[in-house]
Amino acid sequence: MKSTLLTALVILCVSSLAGAVANTIRRTPMTWIRAERPVTNNAAPEAPLPLTTAGPHDARADEPITTPQSAVAAPAKPESTKDESAGGPKAEEILALLATGSARFVDAREEREFAPGHLRGAINIPASAIYDNIAKLLNEVPTGMKIVVYCGGGHCEASHHVAEALQNDFHFENVLIYTHGWEEIEKVAGFKPYVEGPGQ
């Protein structure tokens, strides 16, 4: 029994060493301890944000975008039906971004949910296969561009995972999470012209 334990310990040590070496020589090594860079609107203040500032941590917060301010006037009262504490951009702000084309949209839902309907031009990067699909985004979008990530809405976490990967692993600087996501897109009539897919 003792020798079994000792052998197991040796296997563990050798395996760990192999893991450490493999990570070190990897083309893009992972950091040992993950340094969190909170996604821009994770801790958004309760008051609606004007579109010129993406959030307290946004590196490009001072950079104005081309959207006219009148078009993105923040709603006077919160309109969401749930998840009030999540903050993040409201439907009007998202509509303005769609109208001006000043942001790229990333749909973090699974492909089976994406296929029937999604925002026009949205890139599908499911949270379960971020790194498989990231090339689609990297090829099309510069890292400085505003990116809005959404998923099913409500309590779905996919958008948070994707947004975090975009910021931490791929150094996208201006990432927003549209927390109300697809749930709200389907409800709000204003989104209709911007939705595409066979189910629409």
Place this chain on the structure above:
Amino acid sequence: MSTATMARSSGDTRSEASEFADEAAPLPHGQAGGEGKPWLRAAGHVCALGVAAVFLVAGIGKIWEPRQFAMDVKNYKIVADAYANLVAIFLPWCEVGAALALIHPRYRRAGALLIGGMLVMFICAVGYSALYKGLHIDCGCFGKAGAAQAGWRTIGFDALLLVITIFSVSRRAMPRMGTRG
């Protein structure tokens, strides 16, 4: 050749012969394998190979894309977010190492010990996060190769692997040679 050299040489030969005899002889009851019928030993070997194959596929899948696995680990909300990367870097290699050990009869018990420990850990993790906390998360079992939701099926699969692993190192299923590692 001097007498001393001859004696040493003779001693070495005896020692090697004795080691070989130890390896070849059936091991004492209750201490190691070799007691089962040939078909049981063959079944044990097949089971060990099967579990090893599962762990090799799982480990290599995660090694191939550790970032996705780190995300999966994070989703379980068991390990602090900061340390999810460490788990993603080391755990897949431990899976591969344990799987390779399971293949070789000499190291099978050690490999089974590690794999059994990991399976118990996986069952507890899925049970806590997916069933107790009700998180809808990807199990992260096979990296990007097989995205499946963590839940009862995952626990059932892991439990089955655990039973097979235990059988593969049971006294009756272990081969005669190299069972004392």
